Amino acid sequence: MTTYTVTLANRENAQYAVNDRRPLLEQLRKKGVDLPYGCEYGGCITCAAKLTDGKVDQRRQVALNNRQIDNGYVILCVARATCDITLEIGVESHGKLYRNPFLDPLEPHELKADIASPKGP
Ligand code: FES
Numbered sequence: 001m002t003t004y005t006v007t008l009a010n011r012e013n014a015q016y017a018v019n020d021r022r023p024l025l026e027q028l029r030k031k032g033v034d035l036p037y038g039c040e041y042g043g044c045i046t047c048a049a050k051l052t053d054g055k056v057d058q059r060r061q062v063a064l065n066n067r068q069i070d071n072g073y074v075i076l077c078v079a080r081a082t083c084d085i086t087l088e089i090g091v092e093s094h095g096k097l098y099r100n101p102f103l104d105p106l107e108p109h110e111l112k113a114d115i116a117s118p119k120g121p
Contacts, residue, residue, distance in 0.1 A: 004081040008033070009052055010088045018081050024049075024056070025076035028089075035076065035089060042078040049076050050093040054085030059118060066116055071096045 002020045006028065007013050018027045025037055025047050038046035042061035051074045061075035073096075074087075087093075099106075 005084045006081060007053075007084075007086040008089055009086050010090070010092060020057075020080050020082060022080070023077050024074075024079050024081060024087075028076070033089070036091060037077055040077045042075050045075070045097070047076040048073045048094060048097055049090075050074075050088040050096075052086045052088060054081070054083045056080060056085060057082050062116075064116055067099070068097060069116055069119075073097055 003017050004020065006016045006018050006024065008016075011033070014033075016028060016031050016033070018024060025035060025040070029035055029037075035049075036046050038044040040047075042058075043063050045063040048064070048068070050072045052072060056074050056079040058074050058079040060078040063075055064073055076087075076089075
């Protein structure tokens with residue numbers, strides 16, 4: 001088991017030690033971090049956070065599309081740290097999570113399924 005440091009950029013850079021075995025949501029909540037969550041199996045997107053540095057293994061998530069992944073979103077209830085990471089957490093990190101179809105309509109070439117492709121850790 002390897003231990004990494006999670007820095008919460010929008011919580012005054014608070015730091016927590018986490019292991020690579022258990023999901024980040026579970027570990028951070030046990031340390032007293034207040035985080036939104038719902039299903040806890042990677043399907044509802046409630047626990048999304050923005051990864052601003054480092055990498056996670058979130059192969060088990062099914063909630064995010066490729067645009068959201070490209071914008072740095074990770075699903076904390078299934079994601080495991082694979083190195084030291086920095087996150088923005090909570091609903092205030094969700095600014096780019098959803099697309100406003102009135103402000104940012106899809107282009108014709110985007111009118112297709114945007115299903116996330118599995119990626120390695
Ligand atoms: S709590 Fe539902 S996707 Fe994480």
